[in-house]
Each structure stands twice: as C-alpha cells, then as structure tokens.
Amino acid sequence: MRLVDTHVHLDFPEFDVDRDQVMVRAACEGVHSIVGVSVDLDSSRRLLGLAQQYPALRVTVGIHPAYVGKGKNDANLWNELEHLAQEPKVVALGETGLDFHRLPQDPVETEAIRMAQRTAFQAHLQLAAKLGLPLVIHQRDAWEETWELLEPYRGKVRAVFHCFGGTWEQAERILRAGWKLSFTGTVTFRKSQALRALAAQLPEESFMIETDAPFLAPEPWRGRRNEPAWVIHVARVLAQARQQSVETIAELTTQNAVCFFALEG
Ligand SMILES: [Zn+2]
Known part of the structure; x- marks a missing residue:
C-alpha cells in the first residue's frame, strides 16, 4: 500500500x-512521499535543508497567514521566496490564505492584520500563477474573504483546501472551481459524523489525505504528537465512511497527490 502525507x-x-x-x-506504513509545509521563510529554508537528507520529502515554501508580519521576515521576503520556490524539491507554495480565528480586540490592530494577510495571500497567488506551482490553502473563519481573493485565479492556479472541515456547499464550491480538499485527523474524531458523511459523497479525484503533524493526531492517538505514519488512520476512517477498502483509498489519494503536486509516481 502506498500513501502520501x-x-x-x-x-x-x-x-x-x-x-x-x-x-x-512513515516508510514502514507505506508513506512513500511526504510534503513538508512551510509557515515562514525560516521554515522554508529548514525544510529545504531536510529535503537534502530525506529523499521522501518534498517541500512547500510560503508564509502561513498566522505568521504574516511576525518574526524576521526580511524586507526582501518575496524575492527570497520566489528564489526558494525554484529549488527542485519545491512542489507548491504555502501554506497561505486567511486566518481570522484569533484577532486582537483593538479594531485598528485587527484591520491591519487582516490587510497584511490579504496582501500576503495575493502575493502567493501571483507567484503561483507566475511559476505554475499549486497552492496549499489555510482558511479559518475567513471563508468568503478567502474565496474573493482566490476566485480570480480560477483556471490559473491549482489549489488544495487543507484540513477541510466545512459544509457540503463549501466542498461543492471548491470542486466546481476544479480545486481539491484534504482531510486530516479531524475526520477521525468522534464528533465529526457530518464530515465523514460529506467525505462519503465526494468524487474520487477530489480529495487527498494529510496529518498536519505535529498537530491534530487522529484517533486512536488524539492529543498525542502526530506523525506521518498515522496518515493511515485518516485513510482507514475514509475507507469506512465510503465503504471502500483502505487499499482503494490509499491508491486514489496517492494518485490525486502525485497528480496535484507533480510528484514522481
Ligand atoms: Zn499546517
């Protein structure tokens, strides 16, 4: 069985x-490729370093919305990201998008953060279109605004909504645009019946699987540090929900990932 986290x-x-x-x-569980996802410039550089060590590792470069404007993202940020994005191990940009989950009380401060996130997201979108790289989208409590910025790039960039936990209407909108979604350990949680029911209805080419490790450990390891080997639990739960074999889920999600990220088969 071959899996991609x-x-x-x-x-x-x-x-x-x-x-x-x-x-x-991870290798022992059949995870043959791992996409290491960056949250800022330092993280992008660290992952590119790790990719020299681990042949199974592919990398995204980008700035997570919650990290926008934080730390020492130099003035040269976008030039530097564009430069890093052309390294051979890079398969996508991100994670990028909008995260309005935890904003400060002060309305002026809040608006500044929203604005900075929007600007960063747009810069990723432009770069993705320019370089022909797909985007890993992080969206939290900002669905409509994420959509507004993404919509003009329909047909111009590939995108995946990572850690999908939305409604059927949202899933449909993503699929109609030709984009993908991916499931984490949250789909294994006891209270996630609605998400499993949604997953059961999705077309085979529309979804991928991930751990988001070290976060979001799936059942039966909820609360522990997560790791790529445990992506198998996400596959098992999807298999149950869709009444398909875990081998089938592994095969189709691997195929979707290979195609989306242009991984070597
Ligand atoms: Zn993440």
Whole structure:
C-alpha cells in the first residue's frame, strides 16, 4: 500500500529528537512521499535543508497567514521566496490564505492584520500563477474573504483546501472551481459524523489525505504528537465512511497527490 502525507510540519522542534525514526516509521506504513509545509521563510529554508537528507520529502515554501508580519521576515521576503520556490524539491507554495480565528480586540490592530494577510495571500497567488506551482490553502473563519481573493485565479492556479472541515456547499464550491480538499485527523474524531458523511459523497479525484503533524493526531492517538505514519488512520476512517477498502483509498489519494503536486509516481 502506498500513501502520501500531503501536509506535515517536519521542521518543527517537536521532531528534533526523533526525526529519523519518524521518517522510518512513515516508510514502514507505506508513506512513500511526504510534503513538508512551510509557515515562514525560516521554515522554508529548514525544510529545504531536510529535503537534502530525506529523499521522501518534498517541500512547500510560503508564509502561513498566522505568521504574516511576525518574526524576521526580511524586507526582501518575496524575492527570497520566489528564489526558494525554484529549488527542485519545491512542489507548491504555502501554506497561505486567511486566518481570522484569533484577532486582537483593538479594531485598528485587527484591520491591519487582516490587510497584511490579504496582501500576503495575493502575493502567493501571483507567484503561483507566475511559476505554475499549486497552492496549499489555510482558511479559518475567513471563508468568503478567502474565496474573493482566490476566485480570480480560477483556471490559473491549482489549489488544495487543507484540513477541510466545512459544509457540503463549501466542498461543492471548491470542486466546481476544479480545486481539491484534504482531510486530516479531524475526520477521525468522534464528533465529526457530518464530515465523514460529506467525505462519503465526494468524487474520487477530489480529495487527498494529510496529518498536519505535529498537530491534530487522529484517533486512536488524539492529543498525542502526530506523525506521518498515522496518515493511515485518516485513510482507514475514509475507507469506512465510503465503504471502500483502505487499499482503494490509499491508491486514489496517492494518485490525486502525485497528480496535484507533480510528484514522481
Ligand atoms: Zn499546517
């Protein structure tokens, strides 16, 4: 069985003590490719470094909306990202998008953050169109505004809505635009019946799987540090929900990931 974990923060310090074993356990579960997803410029550089070490690792470069304007993202940020994006291990830009989940009380501060996130998202969109790279979208409490910025790029960029947890209407809108969605461990949680029911209705070419490790460990490991080997639990739950074999889910989600990220088969 071959699996792809399409979203892992492999550079995070949670993996510093046992990153080699994490990669071995993933390989033993059949995870043949891992997409390491960046949250800022440092993270992009760290992941590119790790990709030299781990042949299974592919990389995205970009700035997570919650990291926009944080840390030392130099003035040269966009030139630097464009430069990094052309490294051979890079398969996408992101994660990018809008996250209005936790905004400060002060309305002026809030508006500044929203504006900065919008600007950064637009810069990723332009770069994706220019370089022909797909986008990994992070959207939280900002559905309509994310959509507004993304819509003009319909047919111009490929995009995946990572950690999908939305409604059927939202899923339909994504699929109609030709974009994809992907499921994390949240689909395994007990209270996620509606999400499993939604997953059961999706066309085979429309979805991928991911861990978002070190976050969002699936059942039966909820609350623990997550790792790519556990993407199998996401596949199992989808298999149950869709009444397909886990082998079929592995095959179709791998095929979708290979195609979306242009991974070597
Ligand atoms: Zn993430």
